Amino acid sequence: MKKFDIIIRFGLLVFISFLIFILNNNFARLTNLINILRQTSLLFVLGIGMTLVILTGGIDLSNGAVLALSSCIGAMVLKSNLPIVFGVLTALCIGIICGMSNGAMVSYLKIPPFIVTFAMMFIARGVVYIILRGRPIFGFGPGFRFIGAGYLFEIPVPIIFSMLFLLIFYTLLEFTAFGVNIFAIGSNVESARLVGINVKKVTVLVYMLSGLMSAFAGLLYTARLNTASPMIGTSFPLDAIAIVIIGGASLGGGEGNLIGTAIGALTITVIMNGMNLMSVSPLWQRFTVGGLILIMITIKTLTENLKLKRKTLGLSS
Amino acid sequence: MKKTLLWLLVITMCLVGVSFSPLAAAKEKMKFVFIVKGMQHPFWQRMIEGAKEAGRDLGIEIEGTAPVKPYDVEEQIRIMENAIIQQVDGIIVVPADSRGIVPGIEKANEAGILVGLSNTKAEGGEVVGWAGASNFSAAYEVAKYLIDKMGNKGNLIILEGTPGNQTATDRKAGFDAAVSESNVTVLASQTANFVYEDGLQVMENLLQQFDDIDAVIAANDPMAIGAIEAMDAAGRLAGVLVGGFNGDADAIEAIKMGRMIVTTAQVPEAQAYWAVLQVHMALKGYPVSKEIDVPTAMITAENVDQWLD
Numbered sequence: 001m002k003k004f005d006i007i008i009r010f011g012l013l014v015f016i017s018f019l020i021f022i023l024n025n026n027f028a029r030l031t032n033l034i035n036i037l038r039q040t041s042l043l044f045v046l047g048i049g050m051t052l053v054i055l056t057g058g059i060d061l062s063n064g065a066v067l068a069l070s071s072c073i074g075a076m077v078l079k080s081n082l083p084i085v086f087g088v089l090t091a092l093c094i095g096i097i098c099g100m101s102n103g104a105m106v107s108y109l110k111i112p113p114f115i116v117t118f119a120m121m122f123i124a125r126g127v128v129y130i131i132l133r134g135r136p137i138f139g140f141g142p143g144f145r146f147i148g149a150g151y152l153f154e155i156p157v158p159i160i161f162s163m164l165f166l167l168i169f170y171t172l173l174e175f176t177a178f179g180v181n182i183f184a185i186g187s188n189v190e191s192a193r194l195v196g197i198n199v200k201k202v203t204v205l206v207y208m209l210s211g212l213m214s215a216f217a218g219l220l221y222t223a224r225l226n227t228a229s230p231m232i233g234t235s236f237p238l239d240a241i242a243i244v245i246i247g248g249a250s251l252g253g254g255e256g257n258l259i260g261t262a263i264g265a266l267t268i269t270v271i272m273n274g275m276n277l278m279s280v281s282p283l284w285q286r287f288t289v290g291g292l293i294l295i296m297i298t299i300k301t302l303t304e305n306l307k308l309k310r311k312t313l314g315l316s317s
Numbered sequence: 318m319k320k321t322l323l324w325l326l327v328i329t330m331c332l333v334g335v336s337f338s339p340l341a342a343a344k345e346k347m348k349f350v351f352i353v354k355g356m357q358h359p360f361w362q363r364m365i366e367g368a369k370e371a372g373r374d375l376g377i378e379i380e381g382t383a384p385v386k387p388y389d390v391e392e393q394i395r396i397m398e399n400a401i402i403q404q405v406d407g408i409i410v411v412p413a414d415s416r417g418i419v420p421g422i423e424k425a426n427e428a429g430i431l432v433g434l435s436n437t438k439a440e441g442g443e444v445v446g447w448a449g450a451s452n453f454s455a456a457y458e459v460a461k462y463l464i465d466k467m468g469n470k471g472n473l474i475i476l477e478g479t480p481g482n483q484t485a486t487d488r489k490a491g492f493d494a495a496v497s498e499s500n501v502t503v504l505a506s507q508t509a510n511f512v513y514e515d516g517l518q519v520m521e522n523l524l525q526q527f528d529d530i531d532a533v534i535a536a537n538d539p540m541a542i543g544a545i546e547a548m549d550a551a552g553r554l555a556g557v558l559v560g561g562f563n564g565d566a567d568a569i570e571a572i573k574m575g576r577m578i579v580t581t582a583q584v585p586e587a588q589a590y591w592a593v594l595q596v597h598m599a600l601k602g603y604p605v606s607k608e609i610d611v612p613t614a615m616i617t618a619e620n621v622d623q624w625l626d
Contacts, residue, residue: 024526026525026526027525031525032522032525035521035524035525038521122385125357129356129357133359134357134358134359134360134362135359135566136539136565136566136567138542138566138567138570139570149550221514224517224546224550225513225514225517225542225543225546226546227513227542227546227567229513229539231358231512231513231539232512232513232514233514234512235510272518272522273522273525276505276507276519276522276523276526277522277523277525277526279504279505279507279526282477282480282506282507282508283480283481285480285508286480
């Protein structure tokens with residue numbers, strides 16, 4: 001059933017792509033396909049963290065702000081003649097710290113994830129505004145810019161990173177005890193606790209990973225834009241939630257996977273790309289994305305109903 | 318005993334007198350609340366600095382404030398309501414939404430508190446006046462400069478601001494007006510929501526569609542910078558003229574490096590100063606000009622050096 005769901009979503013992506021291709025042949029140019037993959041990879045890296053958090057039944061509204069904070073402070077270190085690795089590590093550490101604080105507040109203080117990460121969003125954004133007073137940092141060396149704008153064997157580096165992350169996190173989710181624990185917590189926290197899963201520890205780790213991925217996405221954006229801005233990423237929480245939902249995850253937790261999120265990220269990027277290529281009026285662009293989310297949720301509800309029907313008829317596989 | 322009581326009475330009277338006098342003095346000093354759109358951008362902070370400067374010069378206490386969630390007009394109205402309860406002497410607001418702010422202005426009107434506007438206009442309610450740069454005319458000037466540099470021909474791409482946003486609408490109208498008087502062709506006019514990341518992504522997409530782009534004009538500098546990075550990464554920046562809006566530090570640097578040719582800077586301190594002055598004069602009963610157009614400064618290769626920090 002899970003496979004069936006993914007096939008439907010992938011089918012719809014292919015259908016939309018084909019529709020755009022008929023309307024505009026430039027869509028299928030190799031350079032555009034690579035362009036789409038590169039844009040998708042930035043969104044997907046953000047989506048990975050969000051997928052993990054949503055699987056546990058939580059949400060992370062702070063990803064854009066954590067991204068801005070970590071990349072701006074990382075950029076300050078990068079600007080100070082220290083080796084590149086220091087800047088990168090600083091940014092990643094800030095991501096981890098923010099994520100850990102989110103996780104700790106969710107699991108130990110029992111504050112709802114929505115509120116914790118909502119507060120973190122303001123705190124992280126506030127700190128970066130205070131530090132930089134709203135001004136961007138720009139102009140980085142080629143060594144750092146390679147992460148976001150470079151090529152390895154003719155493939156843009158962000159694509160390679162996102163493939164690598166897909167592999168790592170897919171394995172983590174599907175084939176390790178940690179992954180099983182995440183699904184268990186999302187399905188039913190109480191039973192997860194009863195079978196002896198350390199719910200608190202897993203939750204903290206999940207939010208920590210989300211912070212880490214936000215920080216990493218921040219580095220990709222900073223390197224690609226050649227600019228670290230405190231204003232970056234205000235739309236990222238909703239963008240990431242959108243791709244996770246389009247990918248078939250349930251906001252209630254316990255259901256979803258990274259292949260779906262990847263398809264979700266591709267679908268949104270393809271649609272935005274198509275609308276730009278065809279110069280669709282900006283006023284229609286939001287409407288289209290909203291409509292897409294609605295369609296995808298409808299598909300989910302329909303397949304679930306079908307599943308339920310088959311079960312009640314005793315045809316369950 | 319009587320003498321002691323008398324002395325006590327005298328001392329008490331003195332204390333009461335002393336403690337009331339600063340209150341009385343404070344009541345004479347006027348207080349204005351100055352509400353900007355958000356605290357996150359240096360532009361709004363500069364505006365509050367300008368208002369405070371006017372306050373110091375005129376002897377008015379200025380409380381500079383903004384919604385916690387930037388561009389939230391609902392919260393601006395709440396701030397206005399609080400100011401009305403405090404019975405301040407004047408409220409100056411930079412509406413996050415020209416229509417949305419109207420109920421707040423009307424409430425202040427009912428309470429008899431003067432309202433001034435700075436930077437952005439409102440579409441209703443009684444206001445003392447407005448002091449700001451016309452986004453329309455500034456955008457028109459920038460586009461005209463860019464079109465002149467294009468030799469009044471060629472292919473132009475417009476990057477718009479957030480759909481529905483008043484500033485975005487005005488700047489787009491300014492660009493359109495300049496384009497309509499020229500022979501340039503607009504290949505596409507797409508939104509990049511005023512942010513770097515969308516400027517980059519939308520331009521990457523447009524580069525796939527159009528092989529022959531002569532110029533790009535963006536409704537703010539972050540989108541222009543995003544577009545420049547997209548073109549640079551594709552090896553197609555050479556020969557493309559880019560225009561922006563704001564006068565941000567990175568755009569000024571880009572003009573210095575020849576990657577961009579023009580941007581325009583508003584002078585927020587001056588806009589705020591004028592707005593405070595307008596309300597102040599209205600309170601004194603002087604006639605006040607309804608609209609004060611504060612000029613913007615065009616930044617180009619010729620004068621960029623004076624803008625570098």
